[in-house]
Amino acid sequence: DVKVTQSSRYLVKRTGEKVFLECVQDMDHENMFWYRQDPGLGLRLIYFSYDVKMKEKGDIPEGYSVSREKKERFSLILESASTNQTSMYLCASSPSGLAGPSFYNEQFFGPGTRLTVL
Amino acid sequence: KNEVEQSPQNLTAQEGEFITINCSYSVGISALHWLQQHPGGGIVSLFMLSSGKKKHGRLIATINIQEKHSSLHITASHPRDSAVYICAVNKGDGGSQGNLIFGKGTKLSVKP
Numbered sequence: 723d724v725k726v727t728q729s730s731r732y733l734v735k736r737t738g739e740k741v742f743l744e745c746v747q748d749m750d751h752e753n754m755f756w757y758r759q760d761p762g763l764g765l766r767l768i769y770f771s772y773d774v775k776m777k778e779k780g781d782i783p784e785g786y787s788v789s790r791e792k793k794e795r796f797s798l799i800l801e802s803a804s805t806n807q808t809s810m811y812l813c814a815s816s817p818s819g820l821a822g823p824s825f826y827n828e829q830f831f832g833p834g835t836r837l838t839v840l
Numbered sequence: 841k842n843e844v845e846q847s848p849q850n851l852t853a854q855e856g857e858f859i860t861i862n863c864s865y866s867v868g869i870s871a872l873h874w875l876q877q878h879p880g881g882g883i884v885s886l887f888m889l890s891s892g893k894k895k896h897g898r899l900i901a902t903i904n905i906q907e908k909h910s911s912l913h914i915t916a917s918h919p920r921d922s923a924v925y926i927c928a929v930n931k932g933d934g935g936s937q938g939n940l941i942f943g944k945g946t947k948l949s950v951k952p
Contacts, residue, residue, distance in 0.1 A: 731881075755939075764926070764944040780939070810881055828873070828888045829940060834881030 725749070726832040728813055734838045741800040743835050745813030752818040754796035755829065756780075756788065758809040770834065771796055772818070803839045811835045843867050846927050847942035853950050859914040861946045863927030866908065873925040874901050874912050875942065883926070886912070917950045926950070 729744035743752065755770045757780075767780030769788040777788050785807060789797040796815075800807055814829040844865045853859050863872070874886040887894050887901040889910075894901050894919040898917075914921055925942040 762944065765928075765940075765942040767939060770939065812881070812883065813881075819885070828885050831875075831883035834883075836881065 726813060726815055726830050728811075728832040728835050730835050731833060732836050732838075734840065735800075735803050736840050737804060739800075739801050739837075739839075741837070743798040743800075743811055743813075743837070745796045745815075746794055747796075747797070747815040747830070748794065749815065749817070749830070750793065751814045751815035751830075752793075753790050753829075754790065755814040755816075756786075756796065756798045757812045757814065758782070759834075760809050760811055763764065768798065778831055805839050807839060808839045811837055842943070843859040843931075843941050844929055844943040846925075846946050848946060850947045851889055851946070851949070853917050853948070855918060855950055855952050857917050857950075859917050859921075859948065859950075861912045861925050861927075861948070863910045863912070864908060864945055865910075865927075865929050865941075867929070867941070869929040869931060869933050871930040872903055872910050873928040873930075874910075875928060877926060879923075882904070886925075914948075919950045919952050922949050 726747045735741050737766045753772050756768045757765045759765045766782050768786050769780050771777045771790040774793050787799045813832040816829045847862045871890045873888050875883050876886050877883045889903050898915045900913040924945040924947050926945045929939040
């Protein structure tokens with residue numbers, strides 16, 4: 723079974739703190755994603771990575787950065803946390819498609835990290 | 841307007857009822873996904889389909905490419921089916937890196 727793990731289920735931080743959210747997958751997937759989920763807005767893509775050291779901005783990258791130094795690990799960084807970054811953060815991974823990038827991409831999700839910024 | 845719309849937003853059913861959740865999309869897609877999210881946050885993939893119909897246990901997913909519409913059906917619903925059901929699509933011809941566009945979800949509560 724694919725396993726995607728996230729470093730914390732619940733996290734409370736203060737405004738201005740630097741926050742690291744870690745995601746690890748054990749299926750050698752090329753693609754990894756960070757989403758945030760807010761009531762009434764659904765899941766929104768923050769950043770994704772399709773290879774080690776590669777990253778692409780998603781729909782809402784402002785205030786976030788990412789790091790992918792190893793294939794299995796994708797980190798989301800909040801350089802200076804703000805209250806509007808209080809949210810549920812979900813990591814996912816998927817394999818690349820057989821015929822080039824992502825023809826079929828079932829994504830496997832981690833359990834989520836509920837971050838509260840005070 | 842959202843590219844992926846789900847209805848209804850909330851649904852309450854009695855145990856045993858047949859349930860239908862709808863998803864409409866306005867873009868070309870390579871695949872459509874149905875996901876389930878239980879309280880506590882974890883998301884699991886139920887179906888990925890690009891045509892026709894798939895069945896898994898009491899769950900059935902259908903898609904009509906011409907009408908840009910998909911339905912998720914639950915037969916003989918049970919309280920453990922209570923969850924948020926999310927429709928998502930892979931946009932385009934598969935040339936992207938697998939990015940999904942998500943609907944806002946349908947919250948289902950099944951009462952005993």
